[in-house]
Amino acid sequence: MASDRNDNPADDADNGVLEGPVGAETTGIGIVGGATAQVDVTLPAHADDDDDLVDDDVVGGDIVGGDATLGASRAYTAEPASALPAAPAPDAASAIAVPDADHAERVRPRTSEITLQSRRLGDFDADRESSDLLTPDRLLDPAHVVRPEPEGTWQNLVYRLSGRRINLGDGRRAQARKALDRRIAAPLAGGARFVPVLSRKGGVGKTTVTTLLGMALADAREDRIIAVDANPDRGTLAERIGRPSGKTVRDLIRARDDVHGFNDISQIVARDHTRLDVLASEADPHISEAFSDADYEDVAEIAAHFYSVVLTDTGTGIVHSVMSATLERADTLVIVAGLSVDEARLASETLTWLETNGYADRVRSAVVVLNAARPGAALVRAEELEAHFRSRVRAVVRMPYDPHIAAGSAIAFRDLQPETREAARQLAATVVEGLRTQAAA
Template sequence: MSADYDRLFHSPDAVRTADEDSERDIPPSVRDNAPPLGSPPASEATPPPIPVAPPRTQAAQQVPPPSWPAETPGQAGNQHHAVHHPAPQRVPNNGMMRAPQASPEGARHEQRAAPPPPARRPIPAPPPSHSYAESSDQRTAAQPAQPSAASMGNHRAIDALSHVGVRSAVKMPSQRGWRHWLYVTTRINLGLSPDEVYELDLFTRIRRNARDSYQIGVFGLKGGVGKTAVTVALGSALSNIRGDRILAIDADPDGGNLADRAGRQSAATIADLLSDQELSRYNDIRAYTSMNSSNLEVLSSEEYSAARREFNDDDWRAATEIVSRYYNLVLADCGAGLFQPGARGVLSTVSGLVIVASASIDGARQAAITMDWLRQNGYQDLLGRSCVVINHVTPGKPNIDVEDLVQQFERHVPAGRVIVLPWDKHIAAGTEIQLGLLGKAFRRRVVELAAALSDDFDRLERR
């Protein structure tokens, strides 16, 4: 009895034979549903299997069954082979799988349960790609981007050279002063003087590109402060330095003398220009204007005795709509008032402003009233692009502290926009104004005025 017992449970051949014989005698349906050897009773076994829907795709059949927790030591103690080998892993029986049979250590058909694989960190799925090249680009996106030859070729190499500073091998010789005479006599070139360097900087500012047709109005609430003289001198300086087309329009409804101070060459007026319906070229407009020695063109107003009505805002808008297609800068010589229709029309279109005041307490008061009126009537932005001119219309020392007056006006306009014009003999003569006959100090102040107004050519605040 003991020999048969040992042969039956300790001989590998006997175990295999007994297992195979027992399997042959058991029907397949009963054999597949039988619990594994050493399993607890049906009451302690796993819950009844959940019905599984028939697989729809092949991928669904390959899903591995979920793993069940290992048996507790109490459950393993009921088996007489628990001392020799670990408890078998319980596999849920769903009616489709064959339950494994328990066998002693060393059985041929027994396979050790592989240790569970280490837990892997979830990897976010990459965006859908259709090629290996796109996946490679996504894997290397986190690395610093290296400039490729294709990306570097998008910018021309010649464009970068415009930002490279180049020193001239030859100094520009001075054109005036002792440096000029030293160069003429000894050919020793010491370069430009500081005053010449400052003047070249002013010229560079004046030559800024003016977008569209930039319009500048010249105002003054009091007559006799030199508005027309400032308009002619300013326009002549701009035309002489810039070299483009600049037009000055007489917008004084009380019979201005702009054409006389600039040099009248044509008897045509702004009324003749507006009555012409066949203006299609620059030469058509040039027939109605006069030009001085600095290439400044002037469009005169009607004679006061022959005018049928005063110059109004409709005339200004119609004239600027025609001439703005052919002239880069348009200056307006306005009358002594802000409530006139012509002055309102000019204020509605200009982008820059010049407020002219005489070097007296009365003239300073009128200039202050003009600035207050602009601020209170919706022209605050235009006041920020304005310049104040303190003009000495009489020789001698004025009855006001000009330096103190400049400081007071600079509180209302940007710094550097209060210009003091000295008394000039050529201006006081009342004849045609020529830029070359103006005094050196007067001409320099006019150039500074032109440079201050030119600083606004590239600003966004335009009307």
């Protein structure tokens, strides 16, 4: 039998059902037939449409994203009419009505996996936990945690129009960003991990890559990250951050017997705004003694006690004694290659040297960074370089040219171009995944 509402179109207005799609400024949400709450929500016509605020516009009350106007409807099941309080019929302005809070809670997806953040335990015993491990993610039941405000233009619009009761979740870009954050912040069990950054040729961006990798790790992780300038002569790692401490590796080596807590080492390292700690190399031209393998061992022993990840900005001399000490402690390697024929060959020859000198397993788990240190199109075909190195190492990451880096001054992570930040974060996630895979093997 046909319903009365279908037989009498005039009843539609009385039941709070609009005649057709409406714009964002007149979006209607009403109770239909006492059993279903219909919400007119515009959705992307294609999965690839952008949903971020910077790329989308609201035109004439319709949300326009990518190359198509969003148009669709989504219905939510509500309580029967008998369970809801009586409400007067809406007037011509069609005031917005929303499902109750219990309904909004029912449509939220349940989170079955709780991710724990990794923190350094400091001086605690291996079988004891510190208070830092009592995190909300670990202790709170996800079923009772209120979901945060969604990110994304139309998701946020629905959230606000519904009086903050309908939470459709984040947009595509926000989901991708948060997923990358989780990859970078994945816990690392066990002791400190050592990650040297190598290059046999100067000027290809080895120090820059060390800085970007350290900033991306420190910005997303909860534990401590340090980058050590192990250049045997004079390195420039400390000049790439805006808060130098004036202290160097020599100061830490002299004070190693007096370092009893993190406060002692924090007086020597420099800290970036992302919370990356940097230990500078000696810059005094009157110092005649180069940084040696014994010096590196002293620094590494202290760093391993207070930090979870220790990055090492190495020099170009691969046969120097400090390089041997660095490679012995390495858990995974990052090799930097420039976008020219000679720079690419030197990087490939570095892999060969490592393979023939007992580090073949490190080569297989290494990451190669193809760094564009100069503006404009590269003279070599980057895809051919990538194919070559992928045949030898675990992963290849491309680092684009960035004028903020090319200036040669301190690097502010937030001031980098979005493509550069994304590449640095991809590198950080790739390194962490390699460390976790190695630990599980």
